[in-house]
Amino acid sequence: MLSFTSTLLLASVFGSALASPAPAPLPTDIVGQLRDAPTAAARIGLLPDDSQFVFNFFDPLAKATAGKGGKVITANSGTFPAVVGNGAAMAIGLLEPCGMNTPHTHPRATEIQFNVNGTIRTGMITENGARFIMTDLDPGEMTVFPMGSVHFQINEGCAPAMFVSGFNSEDPGALQIAQRFLGLSPDIVAATLNDIGVEEVMGLEALIPDSVSLGTDECLKRCGLPRVSQPTTQRQPRVSGNAFPSGVSASAWPVASKY
Ligand SMILES: *[C@@H]1O[C@H](CO)[C@@H](O)[C@H](O)[C@H]1NC(C)=O
Numbered sequence: 181m182l183s184f185t186s187t188l189l190l191a192s193v194f195g196s197a198l199a200s201p202a203p204a205p206l207p208t209d210i211v212g213q214l215r216d217a218p219t220a221a222a223r224i225g226l227l228p229d230d231s232q233f234v235f236n237f238f239d240p241l242a243k244a245t246a247g248k249g250g251k252v253i254t255a256n257s258g259t260f261p262a263v264v265g266n267g268a269a270m271a272i273g274l275l276e277p278c279g280m281n282t283p284h285t286h287p288r289a290t291e292i293q294f295n296v297n298g299t300i301r302t303g304m305i306t307e308n309g310a311r312f313i314m315t316d317l318d319p320g321e322m323t324v325f326p327m328g329s330v331h332f333q334i335n336e337g338c339a340p341a342m343f344v345s346g347f348n349s350e351d352p353g354a355l356q357i358a359q360r361f362l363g364l365s366p367d368i369v370a371a372t373l374n375d376i377g378v379e380e381v382m383g384l385e386a387l388i389p390d391s392v393s394l395g396t397d398e399c400l401k402r403c404g405l406p407r408v409s410q411p412t413t414q415r416q417p418r419v420s421g422n423a424f425p426s427g428v429s430a431s432a433w434p435v436a437s438k439y
Pocket of ligand 1: 296297298339340342
């Protein structure tokens with residue numbers, strides 16, 4: 181054990197080093213540099229500071245997908261460059277009472293989800309012809325969502341719950357079902373729903389709450405929580421990034437001349 185005086189001496193000699201200055205910010209093209217690196221060893225060399233191998237999910241500044249029901253924070257190649265080349269990512273879900281991570285798929289990864297605390301209900305459908313699978317996960321339990329499966333997570337408890345998810349891709353991606361589907365061209369949505377009517381479909385996408393959203397009425401009632409109004413910023417804007425440009429519908433195509 182060090183004596184008090186030698187500890188003081190060491191502290192004064194190494195004081196500046198012990199204060200661990202903030203690491204130099206990573207170059208803006210670091211992900212490109214990491215992807216271009218000829219070897220994994222070269223990638224390590226591009227991340228000179230050990231702190232670049234730490235991702236803090238509880239950092240209030242960590243980028244999150246958030247709504248009134250909680251948030252999901254993901255460490256992937258975009259937010260945590262140290263995973264580049266390693267084929268893995270991780271997410272944390274912080275679900276408020278009755279919070280629901282709305283139905284979604286991951287286009288490039290299978291997910292394994294571990295429940296840290298609370299009771300988390302999950303549901304999934306993997307493909308046409310496969311049955312619906314539901315789980316109620318207690319702390320310490322996990323489940324698997326195969327790549328491409330449609331799944332959701334809902335906190336069935338009246339206290340916040342947390343889950344941890346691992347992915348076998350450094351860029352699992354996410355596609356929220358309602359937010360994307362209902363933003364497609366209204367006549368396509370209407371036709372998919374057995375022609376319920378374009379007017380009925382118009383504006384539906386504007387109702388879709390941001391994920392993590394409020395969950396079921398049953399849960400909210402049981403927990404004595406109000407169904408407050410929710411932000412709707414994650415929906416597919418009809419004006420851009422859509423299946424058809426604004427104002428264009430499938431039936432407006434000159435199909436007659438072609439067929
Ligand atoms: C679960 O853990 C999270 C994060 O520490 C915490 O915010 C939450 O209150 C915990 N919930 C329960 C039911 O213990």
